Each structure stands twice: as C-alpha cells, then as structure tokens.
Amino acid sequence: MAEQPIPATAREWHLKARPNGWPLETDVELLEAPVRRPEPGEILVRNAFLSVDPYMRGRMNDVKSYVAPYQLDRPMEGGAVGYVVASAAEGFAVGDAVLHGQGWREYATVQAAHAIKVDPAHAPLSYFLGVLGMPGLTAYAGLVAVARIKEGDKVFVSGAAGAVGSLVGQIARLKGASRVVGSAGSAAKVAKLVDDYGFDAAFNYKDGPVAEQLDKAAPEGIDIYFDNVGGDHLEAAIGALGLHGRAVICGAIAQYNDTEAPAGPRNLAQLIGKRLRLEGLLVNDHAALQPQFTAEVAGWLKDGSLHYDETAVDGIEHMMDAFLGLMHGENTGKMVVRLAS
Numbered sequence: 080m081a082e083q084p085i086p087a088t089a090r091e092w093h094l095k096a097r098p099n100g101w102p103l104e105t106d107v108e109l110l111e112a113p114v115r116r117p118e119p120g121e122i123l124v125r126n127a128f129l130s131v132d133p134y135m136r137g138r139m140n141d142v143k144s145y146v147a148p149y150q151l152d153r154p155m156e157g158g159a160v161g162y163v164v165a166s167a168a169e170g171f172a173v174g175d176a177v178l179h180g181q182g183w184r185e186y187a188t189v190q191a192a193h194a195i196k197v198d199p200a201h202a203p204l205s206y207f208l209g210v211l212g213m214p215g216l217t218a219y220a221g222l223v224a225v226a227r228i229k230e231g232d233k234v235f236v237s238g239a240a241g242a243v244g245s246l247v248g249q250i251a252r253l254k255g256a257s258r259v260v261g262s263a264g265s266a267a268k269v270a271k272l273v274d275d276y277g278f279d280a281a282f283n284y285k286d287g288p289v290a291e292q293l294d295k296a297a298p299e300g301i302d303i304y305f306d307n308v309g310g311d312h313l314e315a316a317i318g319a320l321g322l323h324g325r326a327v328i329c330g331a332i333a334q335y336n337d338t339e340a341p342a343g344p345r346n347l348a349q350l351i352g353k354r355l356r357l358e359g360l361l362v363n364d365h366a367a368l369q370p371q372f373t374a375e376v377a378g379w380l381k382d383g384s385l386h387y388d389e390t391a392v393d394g395i396e397h398m399m400d401a402f403l404g405l406m407h408g409e410n411t412g413k414m415v416v417r418l419a420s
C-alpha cells in the first residue's frame with residue numbers, strides 16, 4: 080500500500096498539573112503538536128482506538144511505582160490500536176494494524192520493536208485493548224496463574240461489570256466454578272451480570288453494606304475473591320472466604336482518588352486461622368500465558384460462550400471525559416475512545 084497522507088500536526092493530551100484527589104479538566108490539556116515522520120526502526124501510526132484504564136490515575140501522581148509517572152508537559156501514554164501510515168521499519172508496511180503504548184494522541188511515532196501487529200480479520204480492532212488485550216490477560220492470569228482456579232470453586236469478583244471483572248466472572252464459569260457472584264454499581268449492571276454474563280448472583284454495592292449483601296449472594300461462602308475495588312469489598316470477602324481461600328489483589332479503584340489513607344480491611348488477622356492466600360497480581364508478569372490466553376479466549380469469543388461489551392466515547396477531545404467516566408462507573412465492559420477514520 081502506498082504511503083498515506085500525513086498531516087503536519089495532530090492532537091495529543093498533555094499532563095499540565097498533578098491531580099490532588101479527583102483529576103480536574105485543568106490538570107490536562109489537548110494540544111496540537113507536529114507529527115514526526117518515522118526514522119529507521121520506527122513506524123508512524125494513525126490511532127483508531129485509544130484505551131482509558133484505571134492505572135492511568137496512578138501515573139498522574141509523582142510516586143515510584145511499577146510504571147513510571149507521566150511527565151508534566153509531555154504527552155500521556157496508554158494502550159492504542161491503529162494503522163501504519165508510514166514505515167521505516169522492516170516487517171511493517173503501510174496499512175498494517177498495530178497495538179502499541181502511545182495512546183492519548185491521534186498520531187504516534189513508535190519504535191517498531193514496541194509495536195505488535197494485530198489482525199483486524201481475527202477480531203474488531205478495539206478488542207485488542209480489551210478482551211484480547213491487557214484487561215483480558217489480567218482476568219485470565221489472575222484466575223489461572225494466581226488463584227489457580229479449580230472445578231467447583233465458588234468465586235466472587237468486584238467491579239464485575241467492567242473490562243476485567245466481566246471477563247473474570249465468565250472465565251471462572253468456563254473453568255468450572257460452581258458459583259459465580261459479582262458486585263457492581265447500578266441496577267442495570269447487576270441485571271446484566273446475571274442475564275448476559277451468566278453470574279449466579281449479583282448485587283449493587285451502593286444498596287447496603289457489602290458484607291451483608293455478599294452473605295446473601297454467597298450463603299455457603301467463597302473460595303476465590305478477585306479484588307478490583309479494595310476497602311469494604313476486600314474486608315467482606317475475607318469474612319466470606321473459607322479454609323484455604325485465595326484472594327487475587329488486582330486493583331483498589333475505590334481508593335485511587337482518595338487523599339487520606341483507607342481505614343480497612345480491619346480483619347486481616349483472619350488470614351491466619353483460615354490459611355488464606357492474598358496475592359498481588361501484575362499483568363506484566365504473565366506474558367508467558369499470552370499464547371494460551373489468546374487461543375482459549377478467542378475460541379470462547381468465536382463459539383459465543385464469552386460475551387464482551389464495550390463502551391465507546393467518540394473523539395479525542397472527549398478522552399478526559401471518558402477517563403473520568405470510567406472512574407465514575409459510566410462504562411459497562413471496556414471503555415475505549417474511538418477516533419474518526
């Protein structure tokens with residue numbers, strides 16, 4: 080394919096100030112910046128879908144973590160999929176679809192070594208940011224490698240209508256869970272968990288204390304807790320876990336915008352008597368599972384045993400709205416930003 084027309088400038092989001100608590104519109108800015116043509120070993124990508132993910136809130140802080148903080152007055156980063164419009168790298172041609180880490184912008188000049196070719200004939204392009212991408216692998220690796228799920232396990236997942244959580248519940252069932260319970264933040268999401276994703280029970284954590292609602296939804300207790308939320312959810316799950324229970328500590332979204340240290344869980348001592356295993360999960364450690372994950376999850380998508388939802392926001396100018404919407408629960412399934420083609 081011939082080289083595509085390349086604009087002189089394109090839009091990208093910069094971090095202007097580090098948020099204290101909930102991010103403000105004034106903490107970020109959408110700027111017009113020159114589009115740099117690729118040098119040897121690089122490709123130029125026109126992004127088609129940009130990912131917004133909860134971990135991005137952590138990167139807005141100036142704290143040492145497993146991933147470097149965003150730099151002030153520099154473009155922000157994140158998952159993106161798009162099409163190569165110019166290539167100076169062997170093995171990449173104009174028109175190829177690629178997944179890479181330079182989101183939050185319309186055009187990205189990317190080291191080819193940091194881009195992965197994806198096949199749009201295999202699945203819609205945006206799926207590589209969700210069910211077939213990082214959130215999908217997180218759900219799969221958390222259940223398979225961290226919780227070591229086995230037939231008959233009773234599983235509880237919080238954030239259950241989101242990108243990771245909706246897959247956790249369904250993959251748990253496909254792996255033989257005897258009971259799957261989820262919590263989410265609206266009546267519509269709770270109905271979806273049961274009706275579309277096949278959960279046995281679900282509750283709205285805003286309707287009352289999590290411990291009481293979990294007790295009703297899982298009267299015989301649970302064997303695995305997949306934690307996306309932290310705080311009162313983790314405390315309730317420790318109470319509900321039986322002997323040799325396992326908790327996958329994946330995220331604590333309830334606390335990402337807090338300015339004070341959280342009060343709980345207050346019942347960590349139960350870990351001892353119950354011989355519980357709480358284990359942190361970092362998806363980056365599980366790249367070796369990628370081929371097994373892709374084969375199994377793509378198969379479930381194809382035969383219809385896995386349902387996958389997206390919430391798409393149109394236009395790069397609404398990317399910060401999409402990010403804040405994600406933190407407020409406006410998404411069902413994976414939140415993505417769709418750019419004009």
Ligand code: NAP
Nearest residue numbers: 133217241242243263264307330331332333360361362408
């Ligand atoms: P997501 O669940 O699609 O979106 C975030 C959801 O969090 C919202 O839709 C909202 O749903 C819920 N939420 C927001 N505030 C909440 C609160 N105070 N209490 C309970 N729920 C709240 O996001 P995701 O990408 O799938 O990520 C889910 C979790 O996994 C996050 O904690 C994320 O940081 C973590 N994660 C970890 C790894 C890893 O490697 N460890 C990788 C990916 C993701 P409701 O309407 O239900 O409130």
